[in-house]
Amino acid sequence: MSEISRTRARGIDRVVDVLEHLRAVRHPIGIGELARAIGAPRSSIYEIVERLTDSGLLEVDEQNQVYFGPSVYFYADAYLASHPLFRHGRDEAIRLSKVTGETTQICMLLGNKYTVAFMQPGSSLFRIISETGVLVPIPWTASGRLLLAGMSDDSIRALIPPEDYVLPDGRVIDIKDFLTDVAAARLTNRTMTLGLSDPYTACLAAAILDEKAHAVATICFMVPAATPLEKREELLDELVAAARNVSSRLIDKPWAAAPR
Amino acid sequence: MSEISRTRARGIDRVVDVLEHLRAVRHPIGIGELARAIGAPRSSIYEIVERLTDSGLLEVDEQNQVYFGPSVYFYADAYLASHPLFRHGRDEAIRLSKVTGETTQICMLLGNKYTVAFMQPGSSLFRIISETGVLVPIPWTASGRLLLAGMSDDSIRALIPPEDYVLPDGRVIDIKDFLTDVAAARLTNRTMTLGLSDPYTACLAAAILDEKAHAVATICFMVPAATPLEKREELLDELVAAARNVSSRLIDKPWAAAPR
DNA sequence: CGATACTGTCCTGTATAGCGGACAGTGTGT
DNA sequence: ACACACTGTCCGCTATACAGGACAGTATCG
Incomplete structure (x- = not known):
């Protein structure tokens, strides 16, 4: 995760390593x-944990186990308030989950990885793929292809480390x-993958775009691979509509008229 | 916020100051x-912001304005998942808001201050008091009194700085x-204040207790001061029931049977 | 036009933060 | 009983992260 340097590390880097x-x-x-x-001296981490606990970024329980503290919650609250994407994306996801079951x-990129930002389980009993x-x-997912649509081939090559093209089952995706795939996703703004990261799951996704038409997130369904194609197309249409819905609401500046 | 020391500050302290x-x-x-x-050299902050932006803790927009980045969201998600208090507290607040309008x-302490952790607006048009x-x-609020119920008088004196006893309108609360008040709150586990931080608002609160019967949060209503006493008592009963509800669910260890 | 106030980048010296390691205490296995 | 693996605290040395300032560039003002 951090540099391989054997020299003395900075406090900040240690903090980031701890949180990550x-x-x-x-x-x-x-x-x-x-x-x-995280490969750090104990004395340093004791020090850092104490400092971060004081500030509420971390929390130490009665068995002296460390975890995130209340401050991260408030920071996130502020972050969310400034990002209509999350507020509206969540709302749409909850609505879609209710309507379709x-x-x-809601998925996004974080550095050079893909992650689920929010998940609303469906009504049917269906196992949760990823937390x-x-x-x-990124190459493991349908959404990942959509999220790269704004980038050039060269920057995509630069972004994704070679090992990420190896699927969990050992198969290798050709660059x-x-x-x-990415180019195709760019045109249609929708993707459907079958048994990519998991053989029994199909992933349907549509991109949420910002004012510059860059994909900032995707909204997607995880459905059993056995779902008939027609039904999947139908669901995909719903996703595209929902994504357009959210996208259109991102054009309003979040804090344009905010007080000083 | 930070120490008054004129000497060189640590990177970690700068990070905490920035986030705060x-x-x-x-x-x-x-x-x-x-x-x-935050009273820091520009060069240091440029450095720190760059580092924290790389790690996703901060985000810099097109006008080079700094704010929280996506990482804090994910940290908070992990924090919430490990704290049943928030999950259940939120649910109860949303339910109560629907039922009563x-x-x-949901309020809690953060260091030696009081803060609103979650808010669900009511159906009636009523201005929002605090974000x-x-x-x-702490002394400005009804909930604050409940949240201190687990502490001794001496530690309360040590915790709260003298200036915090001065209300926004200049009145001074006698220690x-x-x-x-705190002692009374300790006994009844409910508080009602009229026109404390704001002359037209009554604040009703009940404490949520952890397994050791310490108040970890409060659940409260902000109602117009003109609300009849009988109605307020009724609402308070609802709060106490809701608080007991949440408290009872905190006894289950959140990650007792969690995988390694 | 110059004056003032920014902004972002780069450099250098030194106060000090982080490292390594010692230490005592606790628990668990044999 | 000993060995082993922890844990939390403390301390002194030194590599270096931070502060401070210089610098060029841009914007706004009168």
């Missing part, structure tokens, strides 16, 4: 274990094929 | 302005009176 690690493990963790996991997600916030290689 | 300042202003802000606001809030995440002196 907690996100990755998604569990409270002992301070010593945390230090080991399918599991609906919110877990980072996944040329992938770029072709 | 963004929370306080609740707006994207220029880098130079940010540096000035009143503005409902989510804004820090308010003894305040401690008496």
Whole structure:
């Protein structure tokens, strides 16, 4: 995750490493274990954890396990308030999930990975594929192809590390094929993949665009692969409509008339 | 906010100051302005902002205004998932707001301040008193009294800075009176204040308790001060029931059977 | 026009933050 | 009983992160 440098690391980098690690493990963790996991000296991490606990960014429970603290909640609240994308995207996802009964997600890129930003489970009993916030290689997903639509082939090659083209089952995606997929997604603004990251799941997605027509997120359904094609096309139409809906609401500047 | 020390500051402290300042202003802000606001050298802040932007903790828009980045959202998502308090508290607040038509809030302490963690506006047109995440002196609020119920008088004195006893209109709350209020709240687990932070608003609150019977949050209504006492008592009963409801669900360990 | 106030980048010296390691305490296995 | 693996605290050395300022560029003002 961090640089391989063997030299003394900065406090800031340690902080980032700590937070990223907690996100990755998604569990409270002992301070010593945390230090080991991110390859940092224990003394440094003890210090940092104390400082961040004081500020509420982290929290230490009665067994001295470290995890995120209340401050991140308030920071996120402010973040969400400034991003209509999330507010409206969530609303649409919840609505679609109710109307169609399918599991609906809002997805986005985070650095060079793909992640689920929000998920609303459907009414049918259907297992959850991936948790919110877990980072996944972009080529593993239908949405990932849509989210790259705004980029040139060269920058896509630069962005995605080679190992990300290897699927969980060992198959390797050809980069040329992938770029072709992206180009196709660019034109239609919709993708449908079958058994990509998971053999029994089809993923349907439509892109949410910002004012410059860049894909900033996708809204998608996770449906059983056995779902008839006609039904899937129908669902995809719903997604495209919903995405357009959200996109159109992003044009209003969020804090244009805000007080100083 | 930070120490008054004139010496060189740590990177970590700068990071915390930056995040806290963004929370306080609740707006994207220029880098130079940010540096000035927290009393830090510009060069340091440029550096830090760049680093934090890379990690997604901050975001810089096209006008080079800095604000929270997507990472905080995912950290908060993890935080919420590990805190049943928030999930259940939110649900209850939304339900109460629907049932009663009143503005409902979940409130908690953050360091030595009081803050609204979640707010669900009521059906009636009623102005919003305070935004989510804004820090308010504890003595200004009804909920604050409940939230201190687990502490001794001495630790309360140590916690709250003297200036926090001065109300916005200039009146000063006597510390003894305040401690008496807290003691009363401790017994009944409910508070009602009239025109404390605002002359036309009554605040009704009940405490949500953790497994050790410490108040970890409150659930409260903001109603017009003119609301008849009988009606207010009725609403308070609802709050107490809701709080008990949430409290009882906090006893289950959130990640007891979680996978490694 | 010059004056003032920004902004973003780059450089250099030194106060100090982070590292490594020692230490005592606790628990668990044999 | 000992060995081993922890944990949390403390301390001194030194590589370096931070502060401070210089710099060029841009914008607004009268």
